[in-house]
Amino acid sequence: MSHKPRLAVIHYLNTLPLVWGMLHGNEQGVFDLTFSTPSACAEALKRGEVDIGIIPVIEYQRIPDLVVIPEIAIVSQKRVRSLLIFSKCDIREAKTVALDTSSRTSVAVTKVLFGEYYKTHPRFDDCAPDLDSMLRYHDAALLIGDAAMRAQPKNLLVYDLAEQWHEFSGKPLVMAVWAVRRAVADQVSAKTFFDSRAFGMEHLDEIIRSESNRSGWTEEDIREYFTQDLDYSMTSDSVAGVELFFQLAQKHQLITQSRPFTFLSADARLAESNA
Secondary structure (H helix, E strand, C coil): CCCCCEEEEECCHHHHHHHHHHHHCCCCCCCEEEEECHHHHHHHHHCCCCCEEEEEHHHHHCCCCEEECCCEEEEECCCCCCEEEEECCCHHHCCEEEEECCCCHHHHHHHHHHHHHHCCCCEEEEECCCHHHHHHCCCEEEEEHHHHHHCCCCCCEEEEHHHHHHHHHCCCEEEEEEEEEHHHHHHCCHHHHHHHHHHHHHCHHHHHHHHHHHHCCCHHHHHHHHHHHEEEECCHHHHHHHHHHHHHHHHCCCCCCCCCCEEECCCCCEEECCC
8 A cells, every 4th residue: 555544533422442542552654544433444444545444234235345443342241321212201102203324333223223123114304413303303213323313302311222132132232343445455453453452542632631521421431431432342242243233224124235244354354244
């Protein structure tokens, strides 16, 4: 790769422990970083505008010729508090649902849950992430990321998407992964991503202090978010949850295929996952 690798990062709080080393540690300067929404990161990778992206996990099935950095993901074991459905009524009674256009995986999870768990079929509409306008003409609204964290709903029911997925499936919810274009995979080292994550986890106090004012959450909330709500590893249980999600997404025609991850090994050799 003759140029500095181009890397797209989701600009939400939950990605910071993964990229802190790229911003402030020994990995600083390795990549040309850009920050955007989950959907925009996926589109940039799909169009070849970047070489690597942290992308909504559903997009692995929609973008050809990708490999995944192993052992790293953004995962919620039981709840997440940044993927929320706000509803004027019991979720099973909702007839219309507004979906955050910033999202890809959460939109797909929402549609799977309605079909498989709630057993209802509301009308879904893509909407800009503004809770008041979303609920003006809809019974419920999906918000993700910092917008969900900052929302202050009144007289609404709030459903945590990860909690709902876990109640339904018994599995963790994998939200995002690092994905690399296969054409440059032999020139990318997984160790860079491991080291950046390690640096971020070692400097959580610094991240928490810097982000408290911006996120609108207290330092205690952010610490709990990083250490209890989120898991930054890709375990066998997480892969099993992804596999189930992919199967159900294909069943509901949200993707056309359900293929297993191809992982990039630590020494940049490709390794197939049969999970």
